[in-house]
Amino acid sequence: MLAAAFWIAVWQVVAMVVHRDFLLASPGAVVVRLGDLVVTGGFWATVATSLARIVIGFTGAAIVGGALATLSSASRVADALAAPLIATIRSAPVVSFIILLLLWTDSSRLAAYTSFLMVLPVMYQNILAGIRNRDRALLEVASVFRIPWMRRVRAIDVPAVLPFFAAACRTGVGLAWKSGVAAEVIGVAQGSIGERLYEAKLFLESADLFAWTIVIIALSVAGEAVVLWGLRRAQARFVGGPTHQGAPS
Amino acid sequence: MRNEGGPPEGAVMLSGVTRRFGDQVVLDGFSLALAPGRVTALMGPNASGKTTVARLVLGLDRPDRGRVERRHGLRCAAVFQEDRLCEHLGAAENLALVLEHSDPAAIADELRAVGLDAEAMAKPVRELSGGQRRRVAIARALAGDADLVTLDEPFTGIDVETKPALIAYVRERLAGRTALLITHDRSEATQLGATIVRLGT
Secondary structure, three states: OOOHHHHHHHHHHHHHHOOOOOOOHHHHHHHHHHHHHHHHHHHHHHHHHHHHHHHHHHHHHHHHHHHHHHHHHOHHHHHHHHHHHHHHHHHOHHHHHHHHHHHHHHHHHHHHHHHHHHHHHHHHHHHHHHHHHHHHHHHHHOOOOOOOOHHHHHHHHHHHHHHHHHHHHHHHHHHHHHHHHHHHHHOOOOOHHHHHHHHHHOOHHHHHHHHHHHHHHHHHHHHHHHHHHHHHHHHHHOOOOOOOHHHHH | OOOOOOOOOOOEEEEEEEEEEEEEEEEEEEEEEOOOOOOOEEEEEHHHHHHHHHHHHOOOOOOOEEEEEEEOOOOOEEEEEOOOOOOOEHHHHHHHHOOOOOHHHOOOOOOOOHOHHHHHOOOEHHHHHHHHHHHHHHHHHHOOOOOOOEEEEOOOOOOOOOOHHHHHHHHHHOOOOOOEEEOOHHEEEEOOOOOOEOOOO
């Protein structure tokens, strides 16, 4: 808390030195602007629009990443086919995808697709690592006793994959927001947070830029909290306690 | 009694089996017939390949040479050398996981029969003692209606006082089933009415 206060003080001092609101708004001006924004109906509509698209992208990445990881764990061919694709998506610059997607689709869908593409490799690689981390000794038990696969998934697979999936979610939520909003800015998606950021640049409103950035951070942190809360509940249900084991960073 | 083109009902035949791990020859031309409905005890020094035999019998491993014949559709169960329990689940849940029809009352009876009390049944197995965990592993293998059971040193970690009662339970549950017992203790084998086979020298 003290460190945060220090940096806010630094920001205040720099803003006073610069003394040009359009270049660097002071913390006070940003808070005032944020207060003005929050009470407008348009603010909440904008937040809802961006939130919906980014949630769709993130959820899609979790589902498709999980499905691809399951395929790759079961088939060498699928693994060999997926690996270069995932590596390419992972290392390609996000703006390349955004511009390519702009050629293919309209800007309203851009944020969802971009978030999806950025989160997909994280989901795929973590879930695959989780599947490969399953206890071989227990899998042999499942095979000897012919445990029905639904039971096996619940008792052996899910507890092994859950910590890896949680790690993917922690990384993925932030990534989805950053890349999704970047796509909205570049595509100037109507009624989105990205469009507000674009306008802030256009009209030299640095207070707006900071206010919306705070909104994005808050949404990202809240999103992460919601996802982790859900994962803790899943953990309690499937593993019966908050004890993590073998969780990757 | 022999069926045409296959081992007798419920039995497993290993003929001239060789199994290597790298340079190490664990089994060399080994043959074994598990008599149907009987307990066969496999005895031998450490690293003589006893566990490998159990794995071949269960179909978890394949021989480099020789044949392993098992009746198709054989229902198997095992007490592994390690407990191999689902750590986060309770004893009853570990049994329910492998049982075709899981009746909570019957499972509780089974766990009482191996000497687990209500307090132990209420905990996840990771909180149980070594002996209690071993009992859960034994109950898991014997509660169902498997035709073939392998028991790899099943009484490891069981205290001397309660061992006779546990052996009596295992003996009762093994009646009529084909079983492979791996042990260092001849008295365990005789108490379970096993035919003893020695492995390695």
